[in-house]
Amino acid sequence: MKKALIVAASLGSTIAFAQAADSLKVKTVDEVVMTASRKKENIKEVPVSVTVVSQKQIQSQLTVNSDISNILQYTVPSLAPSSGTTTNSGQTLRGRQVLVLIDGIPQSTPLRNGARDIRSIDPSVIERIEVIKGATSVYGNGSDGGIINYITKRAGSDRRISGQSQIGMTGQLYGGTLGFRASQFLTGKITSKFDYAASLAYERTGYMKDADGINLSPTYSTAKMDNYNGMLKLGYNLNDNQRIEASYIGYASKSGLDLGLKTGKYGATPTIGEGPSGNQELTPQGTPRNHNFKISYDNRNLWNGTSLNINLYLQDFRTVYGYSDTFLNGGQSNVISRKKGMRFNFDTQLWNTKNSQGEVLYGADILNDKTVQKLEDGRYWTPDMDMTNTAPFMLVKIDLFKKLILKGGLRYENIRVKVGDFNTLSSIKNDGTFTKSIFVTGGDLEYNALVGNIGFRYNINPQINLFGSFSQSYSINELGRILRTSTSDTVSQLETKPIIVNNYELGATGQIMKGVSYEITSYVSTSKLGATFIQSPDRSLTIQRAPEVVYGVEGFLHFNPAEWISFGGSYSWMEGITSPKDDGDYSSKINNSRISAPKILAYLQVKPVRNLSVALDMLHASGQNRFEPNAKTGLYAYGEGAVPEYTVFNLRSGYEVNKNWKVSLGIENLFNRLYQPAIAWWAARDSDFVNALGMRGTFMIEYRF
Numbered sequence: 206m207k208k209a210l211i212v213a214a215s216l217g218s219t220i221a222f223a224q225a226a227d228s229l230k231v232k233t234v235d236e237v238v239m240t241a242s243r244k245k246e247n248i249k250e251v252p253v254s255v256t257v258v259s260q261k262q263i264q265s266q267l268t269v270n271s272d273i274s275n276i277l278q279y280t281v282p283s284l285a286p287s288s289g290t291t292t293n294s295g296q297t298l299r300g301r302q303v304l305v306l307i308d309g310i311p312q313s314t315p316l317r318n319g320a321r322d323i324r325s326i327d328p329s330v331i332e333r334i335e336v337i338k339g340a341t342s343v344y345g346n347g348s349d350g351g352i353i354n355y356i357t358k359r360a361g362s363d364r365r366i367s368g369q370s371q372i373g374m375t376g377q378l379y380g381g382t383l384g385f386r387a388s389q390f391l392t393g394k395i396t397s398k399f400d401y402a403a404s405l406a407y408e409r410t411g412y413m414k415d416a417d418g419i420n421l422s423p424t425y426s427t428a429k430m431d432n433y434n435g436m437l438k439l440g441y442n443l444n445d446n447q448r449i450e451a452s453y454i455g456y457a458s459k460s461g462l463d464l465g466l467k468t469g470k471y472g473a474t475p476t477i478g479e480g481p482s483g484n485q486e487l488t489p490q491g492t493p494r495n496h497n498f499k500i501s502y503d504n505r506n507l508w509n510g511t512s513l514n515i516n517l518y519l520q521d522f523r524t525v526y527g528y529s530d531t532f533l534n535g536g537q538s539n540v541i542s543r544k545k546g547m548r549f550n551f552d553t554q555l556w557n558t559k560n561s562q563g564e565v566l567y568g569a570d571i572l573n574d575k576t577v578q579k580l581e582d583g584r585y586w587t588p589d590m591d592m593t594n595t596a597p598f599m600l601v602k603i604d605l606f607k608k609l610i611l612k613g614g615l616r617y618e619n620i621r622v623k624v625g626d627f628n629t630l631s632s633i634k635n636d637g638t639f640t641k642s643i644f645v646t647g648g649d650l651e652y653n654a655l656v657g658n659i660g661f662r663y664n665i666n667p668q669i670n671l672f673g674s675f676s677q678s679y680s681i682n683e684l685g686r687i688l689r690t691s692t693s694d695t696v697s698q699l700e701t702k703p704i705i706v707n708n709y710e711l712g713a714t715g716q717i718m719k720g721v722s723y724e725i726t727s728y729v730s731t732s733k734l735g736a737t738f739i740q741s742p743d744r745s746l747t748i749q750r751a752p753e754v755v756y757g758v759e760g761f762l763h764f765n766p767a768e769w770i771s772f773g774g775s776y777s778w779m780e781g782i783t784s785p786k787d788d789g790d791y792s793s794k795i796n797n798s799r800i801s802a803p804k805i806l807a808y809l810q811v812k813p814v815r816n817l818s819v820a821l822d823m824l825h826a827s828g829q830n831r832f833e834p835n836a837k838t839g840l841y842a843y844g845e846g847a848v849p850e851y852t853v854f855n856l857r858s859g860y861e862v863n864k865n866w867k868v869s870l871g872i873e874n875l876f877n878r879l880y881q882p883a884i885a886w887w888a889a890r891d892s893d894f895v896n897a898l899g900m901r902g903t904f905m906i907e908y909r910f
Contacts (some may be wrong), residue, residue: 238251238255238335239356240306240309240337240343240344240352241255241337242343242600242602242612243309244566250610250662251662252610252661252662252674253339254337254338254339254351254672254712254726255336255337256281256282256335257333257334257336258277258280258281258334259333260333263331263333263334265820265859266279266280266328266857267328268857268858268870268905269856269871269903270871270873270901270903271328271329271408271432271903272287272427273324273326273355274288274323275287277336278296279806279822279824279855281298282759282760282761282806283298283757283759284297284298284336285801285883286824287882288425288882288884289427289897289898290425290426290427291321291426291430291490291491291492292320292321293320293321293322294798295798295801295883295884297799298338298350298351299351299757300350300755300757300795300799300800301340301349301350301351301706301755302318302347302350303323303350304344304348304351304353305322305353306344306354306355307325307355307357307497308354308454309344309354309516309548310499310520311346311544311572311574312325312522313347315347315681315684316590316681316685317540317587317590317684318683318686319578321524321540323353325492325522326357326456326495327434327456329371329434330357330388330390330406330434330454331355332358332359334354334356335352335353335356336354337351337352338350338726338759339674339710339728339730340706340708340730341676342618342676342679344570345596345618345680346572346592346594346618346620346679346681348678348680349732357452357454358390358392358402358436359392359438360392360394360400360402360438361402362393362394364394365393366392367391368391368392369389369910370388370389370390370907370908371389371907372906373385373386373869373903373904374903375410375901376411376901377411377418377900377902378418378900379412379418381412382414384408384409384410384411386407386408387407387408388407389404390402390403391403398441399442400439401438402436402437403438404434404435405435405436406433406434407434408430408431409432410430411428411429412429413426413427413428415879415896415898416879416880416896416899417879417896419475419896420478421477421478421895421898422475422478422892422895423462423466423482424466424527424892425490425526425527426460426464426478426490428460428462429460429462430461430491431458431461432456432457432458433457433458434456435453436452436454436455437453438450438452439452446505448503450499450500451500452498452501453496453498454497455495455496457491457492457493457494457495458491458492459489459493460489460491462478463481464478464481465480465481465482466892467479468892469891469894469895471840471889471891471893471894472894475881475885475894475895476893477895485528486528486537487537488525488537490525491525493523493524493525494521494522494523495520495521496522497519498518498519498520499516499519500516500517500518501514501516501517502515510554511551511552511554512552513550513551513552514550514552515547515549516547516549517546518544518545518546518547519544519545520545521543522540522541522542522544523540523542524539524540525537525581526538526539530633531632532631532632533630533633533639536580536582536584537581538579538580539578539579539581540576540578541576541577541579542575543574543576544572544573544574544575545573546572547570548571550569552565553566553567560605561603561606562602563604564601565600566601566614567598567600568598569596569597570596571594572592572594573592573593574590574591575589575590575591575592576592576685577589577685580630585627587627587685587686588627588645588647588685589623589624589627590623590625590684590685590688591622592620592622592623593621594618594619595619596617596618597616598614598615599614599616600613600614600658601614608664609661609662609664610661610663612659612660612661615655615656616657616658617653617655618653618654618655618679619652619653621651621652622652622681622684623648624647624649624650626646626647627644627645627647627688628642628643629643629645629689629691643692643694645688646694646695646696648696650696652681654679654703656677656679657677658676660676666715667715668717669713669714669715670714672711673710673712674708674728676710677706677707678706679703681703682703682704683748687701687748688701700750703734704734704735705732705734706730707730708730709729709730710728711726711727713725720764720765720767721762721765722762722763723762724761726758726760727758728758729754729755729756731753731754731755734750735749735751735752735795736748736749737749737753737796737798737844738796738798738843739843739844751783751785751786751787752783752791753782754781754782755800756779756781757777757778757779758778759778760775761775761776769812769813770811771808771809772808772809773808774806774807774823775807776803776806779800779801779803781794781795781800782794782795783795796842796845797829797883798843801826801829801883802827802848802883804825805824805827806822806823807825808822808823816861816862817858817859818858818859819857820857821854821855821857822854822855823852824855826848826852826883827850828849828850829847829883829887830847830848831847832845832846840889842889843888844887845887846886846887846888846889847886848883848887851880851881853880854875855873855874856872857869858870858871864909865908865910866909867907867909868905868906869903869904869907870903870904870905872900872903873900874897877899878897879896881894881896882895
């Protein structure tokens with residue numbers, strides 16, 4: 206039995222980064238968040254660090270690029286830049302892995318991180334995105350760097366039927382790049398008590414080419430891909446206080462790309478796609494299924510001063526990767542994960558007076574996660590892993606004088622993982638030799654933790670609100686990768702201890718004057734046993750478990766001097782250090798696969814006439830040169846490559862023809878800049894050295910009824 210005792214705390218900031226909203230007005234007071242404390246609260250009452258990406262922001266960014274990971278890189282300051290592919294490898298939050306949810310249903314696969322969780326839904330169905338920055342135990346396993354929760358659209362009309370139709374075309378100034386997308390959202394009330402919301406979305410992308418018109422690398426490519434998304438929500442109000450709702454949200458993607466891989470040379474010639482592939486893939490790359498089912502019950506007056514919320518959910522996920530010859534006889538792998546769980550919590554008001562309020566939230570989370578990584582021919586790359594996580598919790602909130610908000614609580618984590626027997630795959634080393642396959646005897650692993658939280662927010666006046674935090678996460682991350690590279694014949698002899706992260710935060714937010722708002726935050730996160738991919742002497746990837754510290758700053762300024770103009774931007778910077786020998790010497794740096802370069806976001810949006818909105822977005826990724834190449838070979842190790850700076854501009858515009866019709870035009874990479882995404886440089890491998898997407902336009906027509 207493996208035990209850890211943790212006492213944690215969580216505080217933070219609660220203002221949304223209102224970058225490039227269609228309305229040109231900052232919305233902070235009326236925003237409602239539920240991710241941070243698992244109940245609906247005014248954003249100024251939530252004492253944790255949260256960024257809310259509104260539906261208007263999402264719809265506006267959708268005009269430029271429909272990839273949700275791309276939308277997030279332009280709206281969340283401390284999120285690392287997107288890779289521009291189907292994988293979100295390297296897209297960390299504050300230098301650590303993030304837990305992705307859809308309406309509270311976990312999408313991440315921490316037992317074997319497949320790096321496909323951010324790109325697991327079409328943005329047309331999202332009402333808003335709530336991002337908790339920094340380690341948190343609110344939703345349990347996997348949230349070392351924070352949480353991204355996609356909140357989907359709800360029934361929002363008293364009419365029998367209303368909705369939104371969108372149709373659009375995408376393309377570049379080169380042949381074969383034409384793409385198409387369409388979405389339909391419907392909502393209404395069938396009776397006074399029965400409501401519904403439904404959505405369908407389909408997208409077919411064209412070829413993706415760089416600024417010179419050359420096909421991008423086919424590895425993890427989003428080119429020639431069919432993307433599907435469906436949603437159905439049915440709600441019934443039993444009475445004024447009770448409601449039951451059932452929902453289904455499904456996503457799938459399938460690649461039809463048939464390009465061969467022409468490997469380039471790191472730092473000199475990009476890897477590209479050319480001619481028919483002629484590869485040995487049996488299954489199209491992509492995510493064939495991501496099914497999410499949920500039933501919820503709410504009772505706002507279970508008994509005097511107490512409400513109840515119950516959620517039952519089921520997720521069935523499978524993602525497929527491309528052909529690889531890194532192991533004997535080659536093949537395609539896939540990650541399969543099935544989750545089922547229940548969350549229930551009671552909310553009891555302790556007191557409610559003129560100058561103070563008190564309430565307590567208590568309940569439990571139960572999750573079963575079965576994950577495995579297999580090859581398409583049936584061989585196991587990881588063993589079957591069956592995790593059961595039970596976590597009772599209690600949170601207390603006190604509001605004093607409508608200015609000082611205090612929160613605190615406890616959560617007890619009990620995690621049990623059953624690991625099956627398996628044979629490791631015989632893999633190919635860089636020198637052409639093979640590692641020997643060994644039989645590994647499975648077994649049971651158990652982890653326990655008591656986590657706590659305490660937090661405050663002091664709303665002094667509109668000009669300055671102070672916040673500070675100490676928050677903590679407790680997670681089992683990449684257990685499957687540790688197991689699949691086992692050199693021991695029994696699971697019990699492997700280093701599989703959980704990752705425990707402590708996050709400290711201090712900052713301020715407010716409105717300096719009418720139309721001018723700001724936020725600045727500093728943070729430090731520590732872990733006694735972190736997890737980072739490093740390169741072994743034979744250039745294969747292993748996981749380094751060592752003490753580490755990550756620290757940084759982030760902030761934004763927003764100006765809205767008049768109704769017709771809005772502008773502002775954000776800045777984020779971080780650093781990470783580690784002690785590989787666990788001797789207290791933190792002179793080594795965590796590599797660039799986790800520690801991204803400083804990022805600057807900026808935007809300008811104007812309304813030259815009443816119905817026309819035009820916006821310009823800028824993303825500047827600073828240069829990053831933190832490591833030296835090998836003195837003998839001149840090669841960088843994985844994650845240590847020097848990253849040059851780059852700047853990209855996007856154009857967004859929309860014209861309201863009338864109350865029903867709207868046309869939009871967006872241009873990604875407006876100046877057709879030829880550059881490489883950060884991952885192409887820090888990965889320091891020939892096959893990963895790729896160019897980014899060149900200029901690409903999107904034209905959309907929208908009808909609301």
